[in-house]
Amino acid sequence: MGSFKGHVLPGTLFLVVGLWHVWSSLVRYVSNPKKYKVQVWNPVPGFDGRLKYLELYIIVIGAFIDMCIELLYSTHLKFLVNGVLNPSHMNDFEHSGMLLMFFIFGLVALLSQKTRFLPLPEGALCLIVSSAFCAEYLLFYFHSTNHKGLEGYYHFLLVLLIGLCVLSTVVGALFPSSFPVDLCCGIAITLQGLWFYQTAFTLYGPMMPEGCQLKENQISCHSKDSEVRGELLANFQLFVLVLGVLVAAVGSFGFVASRYGHSELGSLHAVHGEINQE
Template sequence: MRWRQQLHQSSPLTQFLPLPEGALCLIAATAFCAEYLLFYFHSTTHKGLEGYYHILLVLLIGLCILSTVAGALLPTSFPIDLCSGIAMTLQGLWFYQTAFTLYGPMMPDGCLLKDDMISCHPVDNEVRGELLANFQFFVMVLGVLIAVVGGYGFVASRFGHSDLKRLRAV
């Protein structure tokens, strides 16, 4: 909220080209849209387990688009800023998770990378790999939410509103 105003006022670009309040969010949303289109069309060439990981990535990129557009529409909303930060964090973590799983040491049993293509034999191993992706995704979302709530609780207890401190004392 306030950081956007400070960024808006202190940016050298805005000295020469004044931008409306939500312009930075809309610029970020266009970057996420380009990324979405790239991975969406890239995902259509991948089938099976690799395609499934890419679909989950596309969903997270879509969440980034929605949260940044909402940030442009409601620039003073803390929950939207928080949602945007969570979405970007999840997207970055999912990039790493995809890399470690599909191209690194966490490849599910029965699946292998051969000629730049992931293949799982028999089909049960592919289903197990997709279930593993769901579990990894769930754990990642849960971990980020626990970290955000824990961090928010810590900061609120140290620097919270004076009414909250009086309420806790009662």
């Protein structure tokens, strides 16, 4: 069983990182389309380089704080019962393991960029973050076998979005100059963050579908029709989020192209247009 805060906290982290990834990929592409490279993280320009690694620090600090909440606060430090892991807090242990993977990725990326001890190429960082998404995918996939009904369906849709994150990061390592793949990765991370928010507000907030309720830490629907109606509502919510993100991405591309567009960008579109006409 989850909670409102338990979905909003990771959702905020994914949403911030995803939006920054989308924006940065658009700016980098329109600035120099011919030399575009996939980047698993994007430096913050300006400020004399003082905020260059802000994204990585957000990942490391955010994952660490959330991990501490799951492992220390939620468990009340009751890790063991009769010499074994406390079965009442297995969800917290699993979430902590997932967050640990993202913490490790951020730490490894910082060491790779700021020191000479771990000079990893961008493709290797893509595979490391894909392993973190894989851990998240497996966690929520097997979580979903325990979640039933409407709650299980919302987590099933979350698993699909996480799978898209896994796929896009792996493909990014295989095709390091693909702008669509890099943009898709940012969109997938953004959608994952938004879906965490949507799940929080729907299942644990004021947007509970009619005929369903949260009672005694369990989400139940009065009838099968109410549950089906809730699942259809979830489909519609996901459609709206996908449409909204795509419209925002297209609008942002137009704005970025008009402000930061390189002269080569127009020539590339002209060449593509001639090829399509032929």
